[in-house]
Amino acid sequence: YGKPVSAVFRRMSGPPxxxxxxxxxxxxxxxGCLLDMHIHDIDMARFLFGExxxxxxxxxxxxxxDDIVFxxxxxxxxxxxxxxxWAQEGTGFTADYIIA
Known part of the structure; x- marks a missing residue:
């Protein structure tokens, strides 16, 4: 526990x-992926950690x-x-996050 020092958010799928x-x-x-999926993780990071x-x-x-965004x-x-x-052809949607 304690103060976070890093976080990773991922959303992945095949091309829609x-x-x-x-x-x-x-x-x-x-x-593209930027506004379809990626925006939600940016929003969550801002909610959790601020600007x-x-x-x-x-x-x-x-x-x-903008099919892959980092x-x-x-x-x-x-x-x-x-x-x-969006480049994970043949797979469904996945999303996860890690805060350490």
């Missing part, structure tokens, strides 16, 4: 090709744009990594 008119795969309409001092984010475009949120004394991933 099941949406109406395949709109998830149209980046101009859905904005970060700094944020970095990188994305990987495989299908529609964000690092830096706080005083704690680093948070959030991962959103």
């Amino acid at each position: 090709v099941w949406g109406w008119d395949n709109w998830f795969m149209d980046h101009s309409r859905s904005k 970060p001092n700094a944020v970095t984010c990188t994305t990987k475009d495989l299908y529609s744009g 964000s690092r949120l830096m706080y005083d004394g704690i680093d948070v990594l959030a991962i959103g991933d």
